[in-house]
Amino acid sequence: MNKADPQTAARSVPDPAPDPVSRRMRDTKPSASLEAAQLARDLRSQGRRVISLATGEPDFPTPDHIKAACVTALAENRTGYPPVQGIPALREAICQKFHLDNDLDYRASQVIVANGVKQIIFNAMAASLEPGQEVLIPAPGWVSYSEMVRLNGGVPVVLETRWDDNFRLRPEVLEAAITGNTRWLILNNPCNPTGTILTEAEIRALAEVLERHPQVMVLSDDIYEHLRYGSAPYFTIAQTSEAMKARTLTANGVSKAWCMTGWRVGFAAGPQDLIDAMRTYQGQTTGGVMHPAQFGALAALTGSRAFMGPNLEAFRARRALGVQLINETEGLSCHAPDGAFYLFVNCAPLIGATRPDGGTIASDADLTRYFVEEAEVVCVPGAAFGLSPFFRISFACGIEVLEEACLKLRAAVARLTPAKQGPSA
Ligand SMILES: Cc1ncc(COP(=O)(O)O)c(C=O)c1O
Structure with missing residues (x-):
């Protein structure tokens, strides 16, 4: 047939391609x-x-002893699927780190290793948030917190801090923001982007507020713990009391102080049920962190910090x-x-x-x-x-x-x- 049948022509106009992107991702x-x-x-x-x-x-550059541990792991053919929660030796070393640096005692089962603190936070949100639950995030704060909360169905709630107060989170601001629907408070100390470090007294004052609201959990992002210019000892909120520790996920990693940003190793310790749920989530999504990177992190945590x-x-x-x-x-x-x-x-x-x-x-x-x-x-x-x-x-x-x-x-x-x-x- 030379002449196109108008009906066939109409039918051959391709349907518009379906929108491949979800509304959640568009936002x-x-x-x-x-x-x-x-x-x-x-x-x-x-x-x-x-x-x-x-x-x-x-x-x-990443220190040589860490790179050497990674190379050895490769030479020993440690190239299979890694345990989802992290190799036992690394989780033991993380327990030691929390004990020595922060006076916090955890069992290895309460520790999880992931692809950076980034994945730790995402998995914590995925494992814990019900749709519409609120997560309190001091502003200014790290760019990814609020997006991770939204991606997991939560609602980020901004806690304001002020330039003329050197961006300190005040207890009254925290108190005023908590509702029956608040699930998490995210603390980042020292803070990206301001570099502000809350003192032990300030953290204790925040913990006092939280004691009145037992439904709120705390995610303490301590990734900059070892980058401090003053002489005050480091203090993290899980240290305030056993009760606070029982509802805190303390996240940390080797990216910044050990110069290992590209290795993608972060870790956290916290309540057993939450860690178990994060392991299940990670097991169904990415799996464990590659073995050589975990052996590098093990060398980092157990080796010299000179x-x-x-x-x-x-x-x-x-x-x-x-x-x-x-x-x-x-x-x-x-x-x-x-x-x-x-x-x-x-x-x-x-x-x-x-x-x-x-x-x-x-x-x-x-x-x-x-x-x-x-x-x-x-x-x-x-x-x-x-x-x-x-x-x-x-x-x-x-x-x-x-x-x-x-x-x-x-x-x-x-x-x-x-x-x-x-x-x-
Ligand atoms: C506050 C904060 N948390 C977490 C991360 C991510 O750390 P990681 O490299 O362990 O994923 C960063 C990186 O810039 C950060 O600034």
């Missing part, structure tokens, strides 16, 4: 820090000399330089962080400023975009952490890189025409 934001890091990689691949201050990743001292001194020097350069820049200011390796920079005076091309800086996201275009420096806007107008700088990079980047930011800021009166943060 999920990509990780702003990973996106910013990818932007830096993409620009570099186009030949631009971009500096990334986006990721929280130490520039030091390398941490010089690393911390390097971070301390970068912190001092970064704080100085930012605070010398008209329109920018930051507190010196107590821990972690980030500066959370207040850029309120620059909101409303005009770019050299006539555009307006209406938000912190506009400012970080301007920094990429004008200074070739990538930072993460405060909006991603739940507080504007700020941006986050990671000083986990080399000190020369940090200096060059801060001076470029300063020069870019100097090319802005300030608004007559900027809003305050």
Whole structure:
């Protein structure tokens, strides 16, 4: 047949392809820090000399004794499916770590190993949340908490902290936010992005509030435990009492202090029923962490920590330089962080400023975009952490890189025409 039959033609128009993405995923934001890091990689691949201050990743290599343990595990053909909850020797070493560092005693059955603290938190939410239950998250806070809560049917509830109070979570703010539907409080101490560390007295005051609300569990994300610039001993909420320990999941890992971000090993200890449920979830989704990485983590936790001292001194020097350069820049200011390796920079005076091309800086996201275009420096806007107008700088990079980047930011800021009166943060 030469002439197309109109009915056949109509029938041959393909049906529109089904939308492959769920509404839940459509509502999920990509990780702003990973996106910013990818932007830096993409620009570099186009030949631009971009500096990334986006990721929280130490520039030091993983120590040799850890790499050697991984290589040995491979040479010994430890390449089969690993136990879902973690190899027994690593879980024993984690129990030792909690005992020695935090004065917390757990059985190995109460410990689980996962692909980073990221997977620990996701699995904890998946294993515990009923639809619509609330999770309290101090803001500013790590970019992934609220998305993980949403992905698991929960409702993130923001706990506000203030710049002029150095972002400390106050007991009265916690008390006011708790409802009969509150399932979790997430604490992150030292905090990403602010570097604030709550003191033992402050943590005890929060625990006192929680004692009045026994339905609330606590997820303490202690990933920056070993990156602290003061001399106060570390304190984590499970230490406040046996009752609090019984409803706390204490998460930690080797990514930051042991320079093992790419190894993907995190761990947690907590109530047996929760750990069992997390193991079931992990067993049905990813399985255990690859053996060689677990043997590397075992060497990390049982081996010498001598390398941490010089690393911390390097971070301390970068912190001092970064704080100085930012605070010398008209329109920018930051507190010196107590821990972690980030500066959370207040850029309120620059909101409303005009770019050299006539555009307006209406938000912190506009400012970080301007920094990429004008200074070739990538930072993460405060909006991603739940507080504007700020941006986050990671000083986990080399000190020369940090200096060059801060001076470029300063020069870019100097090319802005300030608004007559900027809003305050
Ligand atoms: C507060 C916080 N928690 C967890 C993580 C993720 O750690 P991991 O590499 O163990 O998944 C990060 C990484 O940036 C972080 O900043």
